[in-house]
Amino acid sequence: MSQLSQLAPQPLWQWFEKICAIPRPSKHEAALSQFIQQWAKARDLLVIEDATGNLIIRKPATAGMEDRKGVVIQAHMDMVPQANADKVHDFTKDPIEAWVDGDWVKANGTTLGADNGIGMASALAILESTDIAHGPLEVLLTIDEEAGMTGAFGLQAGVLTGDILINTDSEQEGEIYMGCAGGVDASFTLPLTKIASDNADKAFRLTVSGLKGGHSGVNIHLGRGNANKILARFLFDNADELGLTLTDFTGGSLRNAIPREAFATITVPAAQVDALASAVSEFQALLRTELAIADADVKVSISPVELPAEQFSAATQAQLLSLLHACPNGVIRMSDEVEGVTETSLNLGVITTEADKVVALCLIRSLIDSGRDNVCSQLAALGKLAGAQVAFSGAYPGWKPDNESEVMAIVRNTYQDIYHKEPVIMVIHAGLECGLFKEPYPTMDMVSIGPTIRYPHSPDEKVNITTVGQYWQLLLAVLARIPTKA
Known part of the structure; x- marks a missing residue:
């Protein structure tokens, strides 16, 4: 997997390499959670593990951006454990064997866990950074999304302080998600x-x-x-x-x-x-x-x-x-x-x-x-x-689209300015956690973005390297454009 850490953007891919090394199938996220908590405490970041097992990590705003609206970057820690019949792999013990194939990162006979490991890696890379501009920042990492959304169900009101939530669990570059299916x-x-x-x-x-x-x-x-x-x-x-x-x-x-x-x-x-x-x-x-x-x-x-x-x-x-x-x-x-x-x-x-x-x-x-x-x-x-x-x-519940969403407009306009083309505003037929977050945080403005991931939940899962860079560029640009808090 040493190939991964050489990819651009390096901060993100270096984190994804670390994530692949720690087993994390649904309901077995404890080792990864402990690793992240120890890492955050060593860097004097405030980290909270709630009663359900979700992690909330806070980072102060960079100089001059203290008056911006607070942003929550959200991802889930777990991954779907699927392997080919001829692949011997214990998802509770064995690391994911990721490798580079042209412009794609794949796994050797198993699911890759780019869903939602890439999003998690981007959030942790931003927490670790010293040169990325952002306002007050929280990272929310939920548990057991794939097997029952236990973390999202268990998130309590009053834990998060942000005004805007950016979910990183979408799987198509160039699409901005503002709604999802319930189930x-x-x-x-x-x-x-x-x-x-x-x-x-x-x-x-x-x-x-x-x-x-x-x-x-x-x-x-x-x-x-x-x-x-x-x-x-x-x-x-x-x-x-x-x-x-x-x-x-x-x-x-x-x-x-x-x-x-x-x-x-x-x-x-x-x-x-x-x-x-x-x-x-x-x-x-x-x-x-x-x-x-x-x-x-x-x-x-x-x-x-x-x-x-x-x-x-x-x-x-x-x-x-x-x-x-x-x-x-x-x-x-x-x-x-x-x-x-x-x-x-x-x-x-x-x-x-x-x-x-x-x-x-x-x-x-x-x-x-x-x-x-x-x-x-x-x-x-x-x-x-x-x-x-x-x-x-x-x-x-599903996540009902809000055509007046401020953050959706920011992401859309930022994408247009960077790539000189219109993004596609979408509703996804999948269970993003945003619908559940709306229960304890009904006024929080939400949007979902991500890189291109093909065939998630199967051993054919792969993530496109170029689009990871595009997703990273968009995410950082959006953070820089978050408006001031009234």
């Missing part, structure tokens, strides 16, 4: 009834793999394959004809990442083995036609395994496959107000088979509460039909 987690729980397997049957491991995956908000409109849905489709379509029985179903690893892999252990009568192989081959060919643009490398395969002692009952199998195959997934509705932006979506993210039940986790996102509530209602109806319990949790 809610949904779970299906289907009780399992099992029976003894037929000793004359043959058992196989059925695998869907080779998919791109990605962020379940930012990438949901790209039409990429969802491994859980693909596997459920094959099983539903072929179970009766092949005499196929199911003994487990597992797919995906995060409710906010489009599932790249899914697995099922199945049994078929010995006489149907050749027919199963043919069906798998034909299905893969069909998928590669359907997904030729969005996910051309999709793979469906079988391999023989030892016959399990038990399998799902016919009734349980019918309920589960009907539930998974019928479950909505992907874009539900595009926005009428913001052209090209997804309004409402659903990601069937994780399926696990436990001793006595199958659990399926979904993430619903929507720019409007009624869109979110409508999908919740559909899932509740589907659960009733399939005999599954449905629960909803972790609902968080």
